Amino acid sequence: xxxxxxxxxxxxxxxxxxxxxxxxxxxxxxxxxxxxxxxxxxxxxxxxxxxxxxxxxxxxxxxxxxxxxxxxxxxxxxxxxxxxxxxxxxxxxxxxxxxxxxxxxxxxxxxxxxxxxxxxxxxxxxxxxxxxxxxxxxxxxxxxxxxxxxxxxxxxxxxxxxxxxxxxxxxxxxxxxxxxxxxxxxxxxxxxxxxxxxxxxxxxxxxxxxxxxxxxxxxxxxxxxxxxxxxxxxxxxxxxxxxxxxxxxxxxxxxxxxxxxxxxxxxxxxxxxxxxxxxxxxxxxxxxxxxxxxxxxxxxxxxxxxxxxxxxxxxxxxxxxxxxxxxxxxxxxxxxxxxxxxxxxxxxxxxxxxxxxxxxxxxx
Amino acid sequence: xxxxxxxxxxxxxxxxxxxxxxxxxxxxxxxxxxxxxxxxxxxxxxxxxxxxxxxxxxxxxxxxxxxxxxxxxxxxxxxxxxxxxxxxxxxxxxxxxxxxxxxxxxxxxxxxxxxxxxxxxxxxxxxxxxxxxxxxxxxxxxxxxxxxxxxxxxxxxxxxxxxxxxxxxxxxxxxxxxxxxxxxxxxxxxxxxxxxxxxxxxxxxxxxxxxxxxxxxxxxxxxxxxxxxxxxxxxxxxxxxxxxxxxxxxxxxxxxxxxxxxxxxxxxxxxxxxxxxxxxxxxxxxxxxxxxxxxxxxxxxxxxxxxxxxxxxxxxxxxxxxxxxxxxxxxxxxxxxxxxxxxxxxxxxxxxxxxx
Numbered sequence: 001x002x003x004x005x006x007x008x009x010x011x012x013x014x015x016x017x018x019x020x021x022x023x024x025x026x027x028x029x030x031x032x033x034x035x036x037x038x039x040x041x042x043x044x045x046x047x048x049x050x051x052x053x054x055x056x057x058x059x060x061x062x063x064x065x066x067x068x069x070x071x072x073x074x075x076x077x078x079x080x081x082x083x084x085x086x087x088x089x090x091x092x093x094x095x096x097x098x099x100x101x102x103x104x105x106x107x108x109x110x111x112x113x114x115x116x117x118x119x120x121x122x123x124x125x126x127x128x129x130x131x132x133x134x135x136x137x138x139x140x141x142x143x144x145x146x147x148x149x150x151x152x153x154x155x156x157x158x159x160x161x162x163x164x165x166x167x168x169x170x171x172x173x174x175x176x177x178x179x180x181x182x183x184x185x186x187x188x189x190x191x192x193x194x195x196x197x198x199x200x201x202x203x204x205x206x207x208x209x210x211x212x213x214x215x216x217x218x219x220x221x222x223x224x225x226x227x228x229x230x231x232x233x234x235x236x237x238x239x240x241x242x243x244x245x246x247x248x249x250x251x252x253x254x255x256x257x258x259x260x261x262x263x264x265x266x267x268x269x270x271x272x273x274x275x276x277x278x279x280x281x282x283x284x285x286x287x288x289x290x291x292x293x294x295x296x297x298x299x300x301x302x303x304x305x306x307x308x309x310x311x312x313x314x315x316x317x318x319x320x321x322x323x324x325x326x327x328x329x330x331x332x333x334x335x336x337x338x339x340x341x342x343x344x345x346x347x348x349x350x351x352x353x354x355x356x357x358x359x360x361x362x363x364x
Numbered sequence: 365x366x367x368x369x370x371x372x373x374x375x376x377x378x379x380x381x382x383x384x385x386x387x388x389x390x391x392x393x394x395x396x397x398x399x400x401x402x403x404x405x406x407x408x409x410x411x412x413x414x415x416x417x418x419x420x421x422x423x424x425x426x427x428x429x430x431x432x433x434x435x436x437x438x439x440x441x442x443x444x445x446x447x448x449x450x451x452x453x454x455x456x457x458x459x460x461x462x463x464x465x466x467x468x469x470x471x472x473x474x475x476x477x478x479x480x481x482x483x484x485x486x487x488x489x490x491x492x493x494x495x496x497x498x499x500x501x502x503x504x505x506x507x508x509x510x511x512x513x514x515x516x517x518x519x520x521x522x523x524x525x526x527x528x529x530x531x532x533x534x535x536x537x538x539x540x541x542x543x544x545x546x547x548x549x550x551x552x553x554x555x556x557x558x559x560x561x562x563x564x565x566x567x568x569x570x571x572x573x574x575x576x577x578x579x580x581x582x583x584x585x586x587x588x589x590x591x592x593x594x595x596x597x598x599x600x601x602x603x604x605x606x607x608x609x610x611x612x613x614x615x616x617x618x619x620x621x622x623x624x625x626x627x628x629x630x631x632x633x634x635x636x637x638x639x640x641x642x643x644x645x646x647x648x649x650x651x652x653x654x655x656x657x658x659x660x661x662x663x664x665x666x667x668x669x670x671x672x673x674x675x676x677x678x679x680x681x682x683x684x685x686x687x688x689x690x691x692x693x694x695x696x697x698x699x700x701x702x703x704x705x706x707x708x709x710x711x712x713x714x715x716x717x718x719x720x
Binding site: 058062065066163167168178179183198269270271272274275276277278279311314315317318319321323324325 | 440
């Protein structure tokens with residue numbers, strides 16, 4: 001007996017709509033089983049993980065802050081992934097964006113430089129991310145090198161450059177030899193939306209990115225071309241869409257947004273450069289992009305859900321003494337369920353009795 | 365399966381009851397760890413201290429922790445502890461410094477304790493241990509045990525806390541074997557067993573036959589064990605990870621300090637201060653000396669005793685920099701605490717360049 005996946009003739013629209021909801025429910029159910037197996041109450045876990053943060057203004061605000069870089073990066077990644085191009089190196093583009101943007105902050109440190117500083121930082125951050133992403137794009141378009149490997153490897157290069165800078169030329173001379181830059185001036189720090197809160201204007205940029213991406217993806221020729229390139233590359237070639245050009249554009253978009261996220265995180269949250277400025281946002285954003293099914297609004301939602309798992313996970317450690325690994329496990333379960341539900345909408349699972357398919361039979 | 369579900373129902377019911385009945389007058393003490401409690405080194409040892417508080421003060425306290433908190437994203441986790449009623453919060457890595465101070469400003473009635481930090485506030489104390497005292501002891505052991513005359517060191521980051529450890533280690537080694545050589549590799553992480561092991565292997569490939577490390581996992585020690593060489597445990601007694609290899613370990617003993625500070629909050633006598641304890645206060649302890657000949661063991665014990673009683677200071681003057689110039693002796697007969705805490709140079713004899 002074996003299991004076969006058969007493509008459905010016409011996937012049901014209702015099923016497609018309900019799939020993420022069911023996936024979420026299934027993930028919570030499975031998560032509950034894991035919690036129970038660890039000897040804790042799943043209901044209490046649900047309360048601490050989800051209900052309490054969602055009913056607490058502070059936690060909601062923290063959720064938005066945490067989701068900001070994830071959403072920015074994931075929206076950019078969705079362009080690549082839609083075109084079947086695999087930019088795995090958003091983490092590196094994030095770091096390079098932070099470095100490039102910070103040059104302005106550090107150059108104007110201690111001066112009376114005015115309101116132009118922040119826009120310049122954001123612009124340079126975006127351009128830096130773009131430039132970093134254009135390397136794998138170029139190698140792919142020109143030589144057919146796998147962008148998966150090159151973009152990933154450039155992550156480590158970026159991290160080491162940052163490491164070198166904060167240890168060497170950019171180290172705070174008054175910082176006891178600790179590897180970190182000076183703390184940015186007021187003029188180089190993103191303004192906050194609320195008093196005493198941590199909600200910086202970066203979240204507005206993430207929202208703008210979502211809306212713009214939605215319009216571009218669904219209502220422009222470019223968006224259409226992207227979908228065709230991804231879903232039917234041959235058709236795209238026949239209709240004269242240039243593949244190298246698409247490659248460059250989608251890498252520029254995703255690199256730019258990752259770079260923007262980097263400088264936003266540094267100027268909004270951290271306030272200085274350190275050897276490590278990201279707890280892996282660039283990688284987590286890949287999950288966010290797929291959780292949101294590559295739809296900008298879906299990504300917004302997915303980013304918030306992902307942020308919720310982090311914040312709820314911390315609360316669960318404090319009140320229920322559930323380990324951090326559970327948060328990671330749950331994130332994995334969530335992704336698994338969403339992808340699984342999507343597969344089930346598109347394919348029918350059939351149990352086939354008797355002899356295995358011929359090819360498989362020979363292999364066995 | 366059936367048991368699972370009965371358990372599930374029972375705990376659900378229990379949690380609902382317990383949620384409302386938890387005593388309000390208990391002092392809640394929170395911890396932020398940079399690694400997982402299962403790192404069996406740095407974070408593990410802080411967690412041992414947390415458990416010591418529970419053991420010593422029983423039902424007067426309630427403790428909780430958040431593990432694997434990235435330094436760049438720690439403010440939220442610290443604040444989460446502060447706003448859930450924790451009145452004493454230990455943040456146990458250098459990188460938590462700015463976030464700790466930020467949260468402390470927002471919660472003036474909460475007491476904070478920042479490990480290995482250099483900035484204090486009215487409600488922020490700092491504390492650290494004089495690990496370098498233990499380093500001097502293991503440096504002597506390493507020099508005695510090494511056949512190749514080359515000893516190795518895996519460092520996390522080139523910050524003063526780590527650099528002073530390397531210097532003390534080397535000075536100890538030099539004191540018994542003037543021609544000893546040291547090689548240093550930076551892991552650029554506090555906790556990354558893969559990287560730590562790679563760094564250790566790189567050193568072992570270069571002829572190093574005694575391994576020391578200032579990172580958080582037993583990986584470098586295990587790498588030495590795999591080659592049948594020697595090494596030291598760090599932060600915690602790691603003998604069970606390398607029974608044939610560990611010579612001793614520098615054990616961070618936070619228990620007494622944590623219990624004392626918690627008591628101080630309970631009594632209302634807590635105030636912001638800086639604590640730097642060494643072998644004499646018991647904050648630094650040496651694990652049993654194993655896998656070495658008796659004469660080496662005797663030497664180590666004598667050195668440990670001399671440091672404990674203040675007869676020997678690892679940084680006794682004159683201390684020479686790499687270029688042979690003498691470091692100004694600000695502490696009378698030895699370097700001052702400030703000089704050790706801000707150390708950013710290698711001592712003479714280390715043939716390597718400190719990343720600057």
